Amino acid sequence: MSISIIETNWTWNTGLTSRSATKYIALHHAAASSASAADVDRWHKQNGWSGIGYHFYVRKDGRIYRGRPLGALGAHVSGKNDVSLGICAEGNYTTEQMPDAQKRAIAELLDYLKSNFYPSAEIVGHREIGSSDCPGKNYPLAELKNYKNILNGGELMSYEYDELKRRYAELKEDFDRLRASREPVYQYGVSLPDWGAATVYKLVNKGFLEGEAPDNLNLSESMLRVLVVNDRAGLYD
Ligand SMILES: [Zn+2]
Structure with a gap:
């Protein structure tokens, strides 16, 4: 599966270093209903960090932005940055529900990362490896850990759509037959x-x-x- 990642051109306040391992892919929320990747970069610079701390930032509409380079040390889980990659979702999932477009984009991103780079990395919520409520109680954490179901669900939907189209074509043939055999x-x-x-x-x-x-x-x-x-x-x- 190919996914579309929006490449970015962040300026880093201090040089980035490499991560030693990728045991975890940590899922976060922005805890903000509406925030761009640039907003997050600004906030993290205000924390005194080099720049946006996540490796990916996913908007509610499903757009995926690159944060830190894939192999770089992130700034997203205190004490576990050296062994984890961070994906943050726009939104406040303490109170909001995640839109389908965003959920699907995160599932695709997880599939891309697991298939191509980190097959043995464990997908976790921030709170599972750090002291935090992140990514919020409404974040679909269990669903995204089983991201393949979400992707297969998408295939099922397109299958059903094809099936409907096929049925419609059959129905139309039936109608045409009826019309042809209609009484005078x-x-x-x-x-x-x-x-x-x-x-x-x-x-x-x-x-x-x-x-x-x-x-x-x-x-x-x-x-x-x-x-x-x-x-x-x-x-x-
Ligand atoms: Zn977090």
């Missing part, structure tokens, strides 16, 4: 059989029957028979 549809004067003409003219004159268009009664043969039988029974007199 009568028009005023032109194709009315003798046995039905008197009844039709009577009903039109009385205003009981109107065509869809001036010359089209849109009247099927079985309906015409019903009308004629009713007429002979005196219903329209």
Whole structure:
């Protein structure tokens, strides 16, 4: 799977160093309902850090921004930075619910990182390896640890969509067949059989029957028979 990462050009206040290992991929929230990657970079510089402390920052609409370079030491879990990579989600998941677009983007990012770089890294919430409530009680932590289900769910949805399209094509064929086999549809004067003409003219004159268009009664043969039988029974007199 290829994912789209928005490359950035941060200035670092001090030089970055490398991380010694990647035992954890730590999930965070910004604890802010609306914040750009640049906002986070500014806040972290205000903390006296070199710049944005996370390796990735994911907006609510699913856009993924690069923070620190992949192998760099981050600043996101006190005491565990040397062994963990950090992904932060825009939003306050103490109170908000994560939008699907963001959840899916984080699942794709996790898949990308696990498949290509850190197959044995454990996905954890910040609070599981540090002293914090982050990423908030509403953050879909269990779901994202099983990120493959989210990705497979997406495949299921596209499967269902294909299935619906196939069913629609079949239904359309059924309709076309029905149309082709439809009984004769009568028009005023032109194709009315003798046995039905008197009844039709009577009903039109009385205003009981109107065509869809001036010359089209849109009247099927079985309906015409019903009308004629009713007429002979005196219903329209
Ligand atoms: Zn955190």
